[in-house]
Amino acid sequence: MKHTLSVLVENKPGVLTRVAGLFARRGFNIDSLVVGRSEDPRLSRMTITIDGAEHPIDQVTKQLHKLINVVKIRELDAESMVARELALIRVSAEGAKRTEALQIAEIFKAKVVDVDRRTMTLEITAAPDRLAAFESLLQPLGVNEVVRTGLVAIGRGRS
Amino acid sequence: MTPQTKIKGSEAIVRALQEEGCDVIFGYPGGVVIPFYDALYHSDLKHVLVRHEQGAAHAAEGYARATGRVGVCVATSGPGATNLVTGIADAYLDSIPIVAITGQVKSDLIGTDAFQEADTTGITLPIVKHSYLVQNASDLAQIIHEAFHIAGTGRPGPVLIDIPVTCALAEFVYKTASAVDLPGYKPTMRGHSKQIKVAARAIHESPRPVLYVGGGVISSGATQEVFDLATSLNIPVTTTLMAMGAFPGTHPLSLGMLGMHGTAYANWAVHECDLLIAVGARFDDRVTGKLSTFAPQATVLHIDIDPAEIGKNVEPRIPIVGDAKMVLHEILTEVATMAAAPERTAEWLERVDDWRGQHPLHYEEDDGELPPQYVVEQIYAVTGGDAIITTDVGQNQMWAAQYFKYTQPRQFISSGGLGTMGFGLPAAIGAQIGRPDKQVIDIGGDGSFQMTMQELGTAVAYNVPIVVALLNNRFLGMVRQWQELFWEGHYSHTDIAVQPDFAKIADAYGALGVTVTAKDEVADALRTAIKDPRPAVIDFRVRREENVYPMVPAGTSITEMIGGQAGRRKKP
Numbered sequence A: 001m002k003h004t005l006s007v008l009v010e011n012k013p014g015v016l017t018r019v020a021g022l023f024a025r026r027g028f029n030i031d032s033l034v035v036g037r038s039e040d041p042r043l044s045r046m047t048i049t050i051d052g053a054e055h056p057i058d059q060v061t062k063q064l065h066k067l068i069n070v071v072k073i074r075e076l077d078a079e080s081m082v083a084r085e086l087a088l089i090r091v092s093a094e095g096a097k098r099t100e101a102l103q104i105a106e107i108f109k110a111k112v113v114d115v116d117r118r119t120m121t122l123e124i125t126a127a128p129d130r131l132a133a134f135e136s137l138l139q140p141l142g143v144n145e146v147v148r149t150g151l152v153a154i155g156r157g158r159s
Numbered sequence B: 001m002t003p004q005t006k007i008k009g010s011e012a013i014v015r016a017l018q019e020e021g022c023d024v025i026f027g028y029p030g031g032v033v034i035p036f037y038d039a040l041y042h043s044d045l046k047h048v049l050v051r052h053e054q055g056a057a058h059a060a061e062g063y064a065r066a067t068g069r070v071g072v073c074v075a076t077s078g079p080g081a082t083n084l085v086t087g088i089a090d091a092y093l094d095s096i097p098i099v100a101i102t103g104q105v106k107s108d109l110i111g112t113d114a115f116q117e118a119d120t121t122g123i124t125l126p127i128v129k130h131s132y133l134v135q136n137a138s139d140l141a142q143i144i145h146e147a148f149h150i151a152g153t154g155r156p157g158p159v160l161i162d163i164p165v166t167c168a169l170a171e172f173v174y175k176t177a178s179a180v181d182l183p184g185y186k187p188t189m190r191g192h193s194k195q196i197k198v199a200a201r202a203i204h205e206s207p208r209p210v211l212y213v214g215g216g217v218i219s220s221g222a223t224q225e226v227f228d229l230a231t232s233l234n235i236p237v238t239t240t241l242m243a244m245g246a247f248p249g250t251h252p253l254s255l256g257m258l259g260m261h262g263t264a265y266a267n268w269a270v271h272e273c274d275l276l277i278a279v280g281a282r283f284d285d286r287v288t289g290k291l292s293t294f295a296p297q298a299t300v301l302h303i304d305i306d307p308a309e310i311g312k313n314v315e316p317r318i319p320i321v322g323d324a325k326m327v328l329h330e331i332l333t334e335v336a337t338m339a340a341a342p343e344r345t346a347e348w349l350e351r352v353d354d355w356r357g358q359h360p361l362h363y364e365e366d367d368g369e370l371p372p373q374y375v376v377e378q379i380y381a382v383t384g385g386d387a388i389i390t391t392d393v394g395q396n397q398m399w400a401a402q403y404f405k406y407t408q409p410r411q412f413i414s415s416g417g418l419g420t421m422g423f424g425l426p427a428a429i430g431a432q433i434g435r436p437d438k439q440v441i442d443i444g445g446d447g448s449f450q451m452t453m454q455e456l457g458t459a460v461a462y463n464v465p466i467v468v469a470l471l472n473n474r475f476l477g478m479v480r481q482w483q484e485l486f487w488e489g490h491y492s493h494t495d496i497a498v499q500p501d502f503a504k505i506a507d508a509y510g511a512l513g514v515t516v517t518a519k520d521e522v523a524d525a526l527r528t529a530i531k532d533p534r535p536a537v538i539d540f541r542v543r544r545e546e547n548v549y550p551m552v553p554a555g556t557s558i559t560e561m562i563g564g565q566a567g568r569r570k571k572p
């Protein structure tokens, strides 16, 4: 089972290394780690996805908490979060494939961000399962390159 | 000095250290820390020049372990910093509060493989509680203040401050640090009140309880509370290596140490108890042996300030996160409201005493050679038990734990988690400087001693009157013991009979050197060494192939002890 952690960290040099180093040292595998500024300029927010079947999630969060620069950790589950990932996908789009690529893009509300004679680059922002579906539909056309941001997640409003 | 007077970063470091109450630092100079050493030259902060930076780190640890205050060590960039690494790792694994200050190359040279550049914060990342690479000289005072706070509070540990020489040379108006504001660092001190009630009830009701006490009790200063809990409810107490002295070894409720080389009765008591009260301990593999058979009948109550320790190795039924002293105090208050029933454990104590009677610690005395255990017993006798003992690592360390009865916290100073050979001498120097009122004796091994023996120079230079009692078996004894017991006696590269005359080495340094080969010379040699104002080395030529018993082979259940029965086990 995948676990998603939303980790608020102080915006200090080396903080990413500390988090990544901790995961390496304790033998926890990171699926994805995304970091960026938060609403407070002194703090950054990381979204970390890990495989919780392999590691007791409890140990992961407790060890993370011990890092002085880690301010807050929230574990998000599927019901309590909105999660998105952005991907840029370059597919072959020669001849008939071009129309097909455009149709798939439209269904998934993906944007065409670049085209040349042979390929087309699509941008999509979606939840992980939708992203996976999109990618697999594009597969038969020939996927040349995939660039993904990793998952960002936010807790749902509480009303 | 007017408020607007500028000072150099190097002076700011000295001043900030003094504002933290630091009275001594252990260090070694080099290129990028010359500005700092120049500031020392003009200050009254005491500096002890060691002979190797590893010695500085261990001395800072020895000071911290003996006094409870934060120890400080200093080294230059590159090799100076890497030489500190072993000591920093040692402090990390034993949760010892030290601040390590390292010089770094000029800010604009960082990352260029400049002369004596090493990525010190990177190298030490996994072995520090926290670290800083200073970017603005004007942050120095605040960073030093934070470093002392982080090192000494919560679960203590080492903090590293890497200071580019640019910062040491910069001039600015010094501002005393303001209160620490670390949003991500707020150790939980008070235990959960409901859990405390649950714990108190469990303790009060248990017919077969055991207190399993670790180093956290010493760092939190909770020995009185442990004593009160044990004696008011008649609970036997076993301590880890890190907690020797946390409960008086002379007390009838003391079971001594548990684990791999623990007493048979401590291990049996843990195996048979119905309630295991773990305080400031972390269920290390040297303590638990095979985890699945550890304390099989017990409800586990685990008190620790570090939430990550709870459930890491053993899942407790009653977890309490908090400071050992505060939590125990509250448990005691709770227990005091319950009807006293000190006889509840009477039957249990009888059983424990039976084990103690049947399987005491013992060794063979009468084959004419000098038993190392006898030397430790004599150190105890000659000092009346009133000494601070440091140790090296190996057999010497285990005998020092087994055959000296520690009654005070901070009286036994040993490298537990990392098991660092060469720890004993520099730690003794730091301990002696921190506690000039006590006699400090390093019970060392001949292998370990040769790793840091150059620190005799430090001891002589600063008139530090320590005594080094070498249990010299001319073997890397503990490894040899494993080879004897588990590797068919293949003594592969453990015979170190080719070695210098340690008494002469001591003499060459200007210390007192004595060689002892017979039992009847032991006490006199110790008295002479203690009385002599110089540092002293006594080379005790002990029985070469003596083993530490009992012994739980690694990975087996702690009741599967070799040599736990009376009578020394003969060699196979």
Ligand SMILES: Cc1ncc(C[n+]2csc(CCOP(=O)(O)OP(=O)(O)O)c2C)c(N)n1
Residues within 6 Å of the ligand: B392, B393, B394, B395, B396, B397, B419, B420, B421, B444, B445, B446, B447, B448, B449, B471, B473, B475, B476, B477, B478, B479
């Ligand atoms: C720095 C270091 N290297 C290697 C070891 C592995 N080791 C553990 S005990 C031991 C032998 C120690 O020999 P000595 O200091 O003579 O003590 P004895 O066991 O003989 O009392 C060794 C090599 C260690 N603990 N530390």
